[in-house]
Amino acid sequence: MLLIHCPYCDETLPEAEFAYAGEAHIARPADPSALTDEEWRDFLFIRTNARGPHYERWRHIHGCGRFFNACRDTVSDRFLMTYKAGEERPAHATLEAAE
Amino acid sequence: MTAQRHDFDAAPFRLEELPWSPRFSLRVRPQNRAALEGALGLTLPARIGERSMTGGTEVLCLGPDEWTVLVPESGRDALVDAGARIYAQTPHSLVEISDREITLRLSGPQALTALTAGCPRDVEALQTGRAARTLFDSATVILWRDGADSFRMDVWRSFLPHVRAILDKVAAELKSGL
Numbered sequence: 001m002l003l004i005h006c007p008y009c010d011e012t013l014p015e016a017e018f019a020y021a022g023e024a025h026i027a028r029p030a031d032p033s034a035l036t037d038e039e040w041r042d043f044l045f046i047r048t049n050a051r052g053p054h055y056e057r058w059r060h061i062h063g064c065g066r067f068f069n070a071c072r073d074t075v076s077d078r079f080l081m082t083y084k085a086g087e088e089r090p091a092h093a094t095l096e097a098a099e
Numbered sequence: 100m101t102a103q104r105h106d107f108d109a110a111p112f113r114l115e116e117l118p119w120s121p122r123f124s125l126r127v128r129p130q131n132r133a134a135l136e137g138a139l140g141l142t143l144p145a146r147i148g149e150r151s152m153t154g155g156t157e158v159l160c161l162g163p164d165e166w167t168v169l170v171p172e173s174g175r176d177a178l179v180d181a182g183a184r185i186y187a188q189t190p191h192s193l194v195e196i197s198d199r200e201i202t203l204r205l206s207g208p209q210a211l212t213a214l215t216a217g218c219p220r221d222v223e224a225l226q227t228g229r230a231a232r233t234l235f236d237s238a239t240v241i242l243w244r245d246g247a248d249s250f251r252m253d254v255w256r257s258f259l260p261h262v263r264a265i266l267d268k269v270a271a272e273l274k275s276g277l
């Protein structure tokens with residue numbers, strides 16, 4: 001089982017306590033009706049589908065209940081880091097230092 | 100035929116359902132926490148998993164802005180009134196959830212072993228005097244560690260038969276030495 005560090009609880013806990021919540025850092029358009037169909041499609045469905053480090057949301061649903069962000073390597077399934085919701089997306093240099 | 104002798108524990112752990120008692124869910128933003136503490140006369144620990152005890156009232160920090168409050172029946176109305184008085188100045192949510200959960204107490208030398216049957220987290224690493232919202236099989240529970248061999252587990256009432264069935268099975272297995 002994967003172990004995930006919750007940045008709010010500051011504990012590393014089993015994956016069973018968490019729920020995956022899709023790609024991170026996708027901002028909902030402020031005025032959806034102003035978008036073209038293509039732009040709205042991209043917001044709803046088009047994702048990075050990264051091979052390697054992937055920024056994604058998780059929720060500590062059977063714990064503190066918070067959503068947070070993680071960077072996980074989709075090849076090795078390793079969590080490179082987790083950080084609180086609302087924080088800047090860490091640069092790759094930061095991630096390498098965290099490893 | 101060789102005879103095997105085992106020293107099986109007839110009662111590997113004790114499981115009791117604790118009597119009903121008032122319980123509240125408290126939500127308040129971090130910047131209003133101190134003001135609310137003063138108004139309610141309680142300590143709201145800032146770290147998730149930390150507990151406080153004021154008089155007979157026990158508070159557990161569940162999240163960055165969430166606490167559970169166990170209050171004796173005699174203090175319940177005073178708590179609600181204190182919350183209502185400060186509500187306009189210090190917005191918060193204080194909701195009674197007394198009927199939502201039922202508390203089990205697990206105690207005895209194998210209580211920890213019994214919990215590991217359902218909890219994926221490292222229960223042994225949970226320090227005495229702390230608590231955590233976590234998972235027992237498929238049910239979200241709040242696990243309180245009151246001593247090395249003494250735990251409380253708050254279980255949502257609809258999940259209780261499921262949780263008890265697992266614990267009964269675990270008790271039978273431990274009794275037979277499995």
Ligand SMILES: [Zn+2]
Nearest residue numbers: 006009060064
């Ligand atoms: Zn958490």
